[in-house]
Amino acid sequence: MKKTALIIAASMCVMVPVLARQPYPEYPTAQPKVRFAPLHIYVDSGERALGAFQFELKAFGGQIKIVGVEGGEHAAFKEPGYYDPAALANDRIIIAAFNTANELPSGRTRIATIHLQITGRVEPEYGLELTVAADADGQEIPAEITFETGEQK
Amino acid sequence: MSDTTEHFDDEADFGACPKLAEDLNALFGSGLSVPAEVDRAVIDRANRHFVRRGRRRPWSRWAASAAAAAAVIIFAVVLETQFSGPSEQESKPDQHFSAPLAERKSKSDQFVSTTLVGKARLATDIDENGRVDILDAFKLARHIESAETRQAKWDINGDGQVNRDDVDVLAFAAVRLDKGV
CATH class of the missing domain: 1.20.5 (Single alpha-helices involved in coiled-coils or other helix-helix interfaces)
Structure with missing residues (x-):
């Protein structure tokens, strides 16, 4: 009887602290919030056809990781562009693509969507720079690059 | 009783x-x-x-x-x-948008092992404007498609042929994070 009581007491001593530490989901925890957000990249080449582009994206503020790259809306850039695999799990990426076909987009077109993992409640800021854009002949053209956030493409 | x-x-x-x-x-x-x-x-x-x-x-x-x-x-x-x-799954990045990642990494590594080590870096500057960007790959692709005389210096990966693989290696050279464009 005495030993049984001892065993029960020892069990309580071990179990109570362990159960007290369980982070049940219904209770608020100290874990930072993690969310995923797409960033849509657009290039406006005006009336000129867009045959090639290269841009660099850098995210600032908070903990941000690039977790995926999606292609653009036009068939010529439907496949994800070239990028360094080391950019995944990083906050900086250089993406480039070209197409030698005749059917090329012009005007404002979505050229890529970058998926980000954002840790914390800080709203990130983005630095986006168009390195080069070219027409169907490979001649550099002036173009404007912009981005949009949100699920809508 | x-x-x-x-x-x-x-x-x-x-x-x-x-x-x-x-x-x-x-x-x-x-x-x-x-x-x-x-x-x-x-x-x-x-x-x-x-x-x-x-x-x-x-x-x-x-x-x-x-x-x-x-x-x-x-x-x-x-x-x-x-x-x-x-959990591991929660923090794992979603990589389903980059399916050919292994292939890309292979070609990216190929660039490191051939161009940067074995060949002169200038060989990747096809348009000779002093920088390596996507237009070099674009112009090499154009040269290959038009069946012009292929110069030996365009054999970027050193496999004895000038083809699409060289274009890919060149494009990866343009997007490397550790380069100064």
Whole structure:
């Protein structure tokens, strides 16, 4: 009887602290919030056809990781562009693509969507720079690059 | 109570036949007697046996206690490991948008092993504007498609051929994070 009581007491001593530490989901925890957000990249080449582009994206503020790259809306850039695999799990990426076909987009077109993992409640800021854009002949053209956030493409 | 004992009266005549009673006595009668030495030996042996069992009992109790304690500790450890920390799946990046990643990495590594180490970096500047960007890959692709005379310096990966693989290696050179465009 005495030993049984001892065993029960020892069990309580071990179990109570362990159960007290369980982070049940219904209770608020100290874990930072993690969310995923797409960033849509657009290039406006005006009336000129867009045959090639290269841009660099850098995210600032908070903990941000690039977790995926999606292609653009036009068939010529439907496949994800070239990028360094080391950019995944990083906050900086250089993406480039070209197409030698005749059917090329012009005007404002979505050229890529970058998926980000954002840790914390800080709203990130983005630095986006168009390195080069070219027409169907490979001649550099002036173009404007912009981005949009949100699920809508 | 007295009613009950009346049923077990020794004097009651159950009507057994004398012959049957005689046969039963012959079968089950106490005609044999156990010698006192045998009786003592049996009792001694039984005592020794139960003394041994009695000595063993504390050990078995301790073993049971230890097993119970071990079970509690293991259960606690399992609980601890099961609930502590974010799961691997939650923090794993979603990479389904970059399917040809392995192939890309292979070509990217190919660039490192051939161009940067074995060949001059200037060979990747096809349009000779002083920088390596996607337009170099674009122009090489154009040269290949138009079936112009292929220059040996366009064999970026050094496999003896000028083809789409060289274009890919060149494009990866343009998007490397550790370069200065």
